[in-house]
Amino acid sequence: MTQQDIKLNFDIVKQKIKFPDLMEGKPINSLGLKYEQEIKKYSDKITNAFDTLTGATVTHIYNNKPVRLKLTNLSLVAPLCKFFINETGGKLSEVTVTRNCVTDVPAPVYRSDFIESEHWYSELWHVDGFKNGNFKIGIYLTDVVDEGCAPFEYLPNPEENFYVNAKIFGVESRFFNLNPKETIKVLAPKNTTLIFTPDFIHKGNYARTHHRDFIMIGFNQGRVDETAKEVLKLI
DSSP, X not given: OOGGGGEEOHHHHHHXXXXXXXXXTSSEEEEETTTHHHHHHHHXXXXXXXXXXXXXXXXXXETTEEEEEEEOOGGGTXXXXXXXXXXXXXXXXXXXXXXXXXXXXXXXXXXXXXOTTTOOGGGSXXXXXXXXXXXXXXXESSOBOSTTBOOEEEOSSTTTSEESSGGGSTBTTBOTTOOOSOOEEEOBOTTOEEEEOTTBSEEOOOBSSSOXXXXXXXXXXXXXOHHHHHHHXXX
16 A cells, blocks of 8 residues: 555545534644633743753753653643643543754654654654544644744645555654655744644654744544543543
């Protein structure tokens, strides 16, 4: 089976699968500052956890400097997860809250360049490959004003670069050697909320000029990971 065998147009997928109305029939939709006041209730405590490494841990290091931090005190984000469960009607599957620290770690191009302790898979072009109908809420907790601030990035026309069951090819559904001429980088102020189904080709980025704090809440993935289980106990 090839990539083309599992590539679909999102317009066909959404005819068979119900996505939240907040997506407005698109694979990715910016909700802007719609939820700013709700997010601000929790953002300062999350920022402090990263600043002090209290309730957060270093997950990746390069040249003895942190590349990425991950929130471990999920009680700080649990009320916000509950809010978005109610807002979207989705079944909580995954919760990841991270800080991309300013780093000069070189981005891997080939599979052989990838080093587990320095790089993370989300920085590579990929699709998530979860159960059809899954979607995510993504929240910027810092201003993302240029490409040095680690913006979320995806290929133009995401409805045409949409894949299902994509983990059957590539290394964990990553597209190595992909060098697109055009991309879309999501530049937006802090407290911006995105909603998207992550089966179009997209990626994260390393922070080069300013750190980026980000909340990712996954729904309807056909599984419940350990972070979601912990959050569900808290709410």
